[in-house]
Amino acid sequence: SSSELSCLLWQIEAEVQRRKQLISQSVERKGIISERYQRKHPQVYVLQDSFLAPAFLEVVRYCTSPGAHLQGLLRYLESFSDKRIYRLPVFTEEFCQTFVDELENFEQSDMPKGRPNTMNNYGVLLNELGMDETFITPLREKYLQPITALLYPDLGGASLDSHKAFVVKYSLHQDLDLSSHYDNAEITLNVSLGKDFTEGNLYFGDFNQDPSPVPQYIEVEHVGAQGLLHRGGQIHGALPIASGERWNLVVWMRSSAIRNQLCPMCHRKPQLVEAEGFGDGFTHPLQDEVPETVDVCSLW
Template sequence: MSFEQLTDEERKMIKDIEPHLPDHIRSLPKEKQREVLIGHIMKVREQSNSEALYFKSLEAYKAKDTNLYDLKNWVFDKRFIEILANAKADQGRKRSPEDSKGALNGVEEVSPGVFRFPMLDVKFAGRLIDEVDYFQKWSEENGVHVHRPNSMNNYGAILDHFGFRPVLQNLMKWAIDPLTTRFFPHVGRLDGDHHGFMVSYQKGKDTKLDFHRDDSEVTLNLCMGRKFKGGDLYFGGVRCLKHQQVPPTKEEEVTVGHEAGYALLHLGAHRHAAKHIEDGHRENLILWCRSETYRKRSTVGPHVPTRVENTLQT
C-alpha cells in the first residue's frame, strides 16, 4: 500500500511520528522509512478492526452482579477510608516535597516508593472474583476469545472491556489521585485514563511474571484473594524507558508478600516481577493510572499515537 492510499488520519499519523523516529529507522532512506511506517499503520488498522468485532460481541454480555459496576456499592476496609480521608485533608496544606512523602497513618512504606495498605473488604473482593469467573465462562460458552491484560499474562481479563471502565476511572479519581498527590508529588494529578485488569496465578497456568515496568505513572496492585502460597512481588528500582534494562542495586531489591484485601501503590517506572506461586490460586486487580500532564512533560509529545509509538519501540 502506498502513502496516498492511506486515510487522511493515517497520513497525519505518519507525519506526526516522523520527527520522533528511533535512530535505527531514521537512518534508513526516506522511502524505506515510509514503508516501515505504513507497515505499522497496517498493523494498527488490523488491530482496530479486530477490536471492533470483539467489542461488538461483548455487547451481549449481561452482568451477574450489577451492583459491582457502581463505586458507591464497593465495600472498602474501614482503615482505608480513614487513610483516604487523611490524605485528602493534607491536599490543602502546603508541604515540602520531602514532607509530602512522609508517613500516613495506616500506610506502610515497605521500600522507598512502595506503599502498602489495607483497601478492600475481603468478602467483597470475592464477589469481584466471581464476576470475572462468570464473564470468562460466558465468553467460553459463546465463542468469545477473551483479550488478556497484556503480552506477559496468558490468563486474567481486562475489566474495562466488560463494563468496569467507569467504576475504575472513578476509583482512580476518588482514591488513587489523592494518594498519588501525597506520595508521588512530582507526578501531579492523575488526569489521564487508566488500564484496569485482573491477573491470575496458579500451577499449570501462569505461575510468575517476569521483570518489567508498567505503562503507567502510578500502579495499584490489589490482592483479591483465593488461597495461595508464595508468588511474592519483587521490586528492583525505578528506571526510565531508556535505562529499564540497567540491573538493580542490592539496596533497590525488596520482596513483598501479598495478603487478600491489601494493596501496593508504586510508580509504573518502578520495575517489578511476580515470583513463582508455590501453591493455590491468587487473583490481583491491577490498575495502571496515567497523567496526561506528566506525559506531555516527559515523552516525545501528546500527538504521537500510543499504539504506533509502542510498536516502534520493539
C-alpha cells in the same frame, strides 16, 4: 545478512500492524460482551463505598482534609525501603470474593476475551467488561488521586486523567509468574483479590530511569484485599506461585501532563497516533493547552 534484515523488518511491520489492530479489536469485543454477556453479580460493576475497606476510606478522608501532608499520610500506610512502595487496605474481603466470582463467571463464558498484555495469558481487560466508567474511573478520580497527589507529586499524582485497568490470574496450570518489567503508567495500583495461594511474592528493583550498577531487590508479599502503590517505572515482577490460584487487580494510572513530555516506554518525545478511549494516556493539546483526545505513542 540481507535476508536477516528483511526478516527483522517484516517482524517489525507485523508488530506495528498488530498494535494498530488492538484498539479496534477491543472495541469489537466490548460490544459483543455488552450485548450478550449475562452478569452474575451486576452490583459489582458500579463502585460503592461499601466495597471499600473502612481503613481505606479513612485514608481518603485524611488526604482530602485541610492541611493534609505527606508525613501525615505515611502514618496510615506501610512503606517498603526507599523505593516509594506503599501498602494500604483497599477493598473488603466480601467484595473481593464476589468480584472474583464474577470474573470466573466471565472466564467460563463463551465471550471473546482480550488479554491484559503480551506477558499475561490469563486475565480480563476491565474496560471490555464495562467497568471503566462506573467503577475504575470514580475509583481513580475520587479515591486514589487524593492519595497519589501526596505520594507522587513529581509523577503527576494530582493530575491522573486516564488509566488501563485489568485483572491477572496465576495458577499452577496457567501463568505461574511474571518476569521483570516496568509498567506503561506513572503510578500503579496492584490489589490482591484472592483466592487461596502460596508464594508468588512480588519483587521490586530499581526505578527504570535511575538504574544502579548493582540493583537492590526487595520482596513484598501479597495480602488479601490490600493494594500496593508504586511508581510505574519501578522494575518489578512476580515469583512463581507454589499452590492455589491468585487474582490481582492492576490499575495503570497515567498523567498526560507528564507523559506528553516523554513517553515512559521509549523515553522520547511521543509521536502520536489518534486512538479511541484512553489509548496510552497521551493527549493532543489545544492552543490553550487543554487536552482534547487521548492517544498512543507510535514510537513504542
